[in-house]
Amino acid sequence: MWEVHDFPVPADLAKTAHLDAAGYEKMYRESIENPEAFWAEHGKRIDWIKPYSKVKDVSYDASDLHIKWFHDGTLNAAANCLDRHLAERGDQVAIIWEGDDPKDDKKITYRELHRDVCKFSNALKDLGVKKGDRVTIYLPMIPEAAVAMLACARVGAVHSIVFGGFSPDALAGRIQDCDSNIVITADEGLRGGRTVPLKVNTDKALEDCPDCKTVVVVKRTGGSVNFVEGRDHWYHEICDAASDDCPPTEMGAEDPLFILYTSGSTGKPKGVLHTTGGYMVYASMTHQYVFDYRDGEIYWCTADVGWVTGHSYIIYGPLANGATTLMFEGVPNYPDFSRFWQVCDKHNVSIFYTAPTAIRALMREGDGPVKSTSRKSLRILGSVGEPINPEAWMWYHEVVGDKRCPIVDTWWQTETGGILITPLPGVTNLKPGSATLPFFGVEPIIVDGDNKVLEGATEGNLCIQDSWPGQMRTVYGDHERFIQTYFTTFPGRYFSGDGCRRDEDGYYWITGRVDDVINVSGHRMGTAEVESALVAHDKVAEAAVVGYPHDIKGQGIYAYVTLNAGLEPTEELRKELVTWVRKEIGPIASPDLIQWAPGLPKTRSGKIMRRILRKIAANEHDALGDTSTLAEPAVVDDLVENRMNK
């Protein structure tokens, strides 16, 4: 529908930008040639209690793998997000909260947020929370989620947020993995007019977590909940009773700030650990440069705080920069498909950051719901979480942004803490579908399967050559898994798990995961996790899960299921299995398609040939490749014949 073409920086934008292309190149070169000097300077952008004298101590050598930044400095992340702003902007709005119901909203100034965080910090201390303790947060998108994160940071506790869409089992697994003995939750969440039973889920999860002895409950909907005497505490009661004077705890730069679980190719989700100093420097710097944030602007990232985007670009980056950050409880299509743009108009949003899946879903509804709003406050649009197809990019640019707003397509990961490849507004010429060029301090490398560096225009596996301050430091409780996952496939580099193309202008085009991770609506899902949920069902003998192209979600979940001998596949059983996976993991893991498989294609040594299963799911039967090495080649014919239609 749209003619896809490149977008050189318009002259008026270039005039107001802080850098030009040559300025970017110069600064980028300095950051790569002399990272110590570069980061010594930019590390100063945040407040340190004790300034650092060391900048970088990194080894990617598997026998001694360590990553440290600014490591003799001390600071507090919450003080950087709150206290440092009080003198100059105490009365400026820090958080605009927009409820699920358009009639519900709230503005919280930096002074108010500081007071709320101090009170809750003291309440947490009264409950016995100490520096280094892991605190699980299972909350909806309400201001108390921000307060809880910052209160943990203030007292030196390590938060582990579990997305509110995850099931009791998934919550329990995460509580157990990080040995957390306290959960902060709400009575219920509210999304798209429907309630989410968070307290019920927490109660269920805690049946499997005997060491978790404290629950704090925020009253969101007022729905009736079970209350366990001695274990459960109302958030408002403990905060009311607490003092609002709570000095921030002095933390080492390399003390943990948070754990966030994310899916990988194998096994259970990993607890990605981020530390304090480097993460804060990187989150705040990228937020300022990538979104060209200017004082007084309203900035809105539509992510959930349960994902890394919410951590870095709703809370830590924007608040460290003294920005006004909008927090949205609802969904893009409630009460109607105009909601995002109505919120932009209502709160004068200048910078809007969302995921391609939302753009595609809204695009399908036509231009009407967009055009009925003004959106004149919008200045910059952002995209994150999955590759954005050029058509969706064009629609975002032409219809949402009225051809006026640059789009920053930001590539990064839970592991990277912040944005690594991205355009800078008013600086970088844009190509729809490309994340364009690396941020300062980031050296992307494309390698082939043998770790040979590919130069020039090429395609291969995306690695990052050296460390950047926002990088994850370890997998919580399993440093060996950290080394194995990211540093052994291509020794000496960080391997992202993504495939990537570099064009003749040096622009990067992310082509998607090259491992067994799928990206469903911008949510990362390990195929192994869905498989193990399926085989946990007593009628399932074996299962293999792959991604397939999906118009709205980017990728859908396609499951091949072999039933136990003697069982007849039925429509009812198909539905039962979908419900089962939702219960085991959460709605985001629901298989879109389940194909009954009498057998799975395996090598003679018993390894499932996922390449073939991916091709069948994608309807690329002609490209199945050599199937002669399979133990039972006939299995493939059956699968092709009975492929599920989308």
Ligand code: PRX
């Ligand atoms: O495959 C890449 C994709 O999302 C993965 C990271 O997922 P997660 O850790 O959940 O973090 C998502 C938000 C940062 C990556 O390995 N991805 C993320 N951003 C982009 C992307 N793929 C293409 N273009 C992007 N802009």
